Amino acid sequence: MNPIIALLKENNIGDAQINEIFETLTQNPLAAMATISQLGLPQDKLQLLMGQVMQNPNLIKEAVEELGLDFSKVEAAKEQLNK
Template identity: 80%
Template sequence: MNPIIAILKENNVSDAQIKDVFETLTQNPLAAMATISQLGLPQEQLQQVMAEVMQNPSLIKDAVDELGLDFSKVEAAKSQIQQ
């Protein structure tokens, strides 16, 4: 299982919320950060998730694939982050 999804599930984040986070991440990465911070994760795990999201785009692709979302939107979001 994707480590980002695993951390979210460990903290009782519902499947629907997880899917919402990754849908938001594919459309607007900055909004996704706000969404993630509102999930009530302990600070240490919140920092870990944020670091994974920012530093390891392949994990995002893996999670998007695992959740059955559209990866082309992730590529567009990634280009927004890099600008």
């Protein structure tokens, strides 16, 4: 299992909410980060999660694929951020 998904599940974040987070991430990464910060994760877990995302963006791709979402939307969102 993807470590991002595993960390969310360890902290009692349900499958539907995880899917919603990654769906938001594919459309608006900044909004997804705000959503993640509002999940009520303990500060150390939140920092770990954000660190994983920043150090290994490939984990996002793996999680999106594991959840069966469309990664091309992530790429499009990333391009918009770079403009």
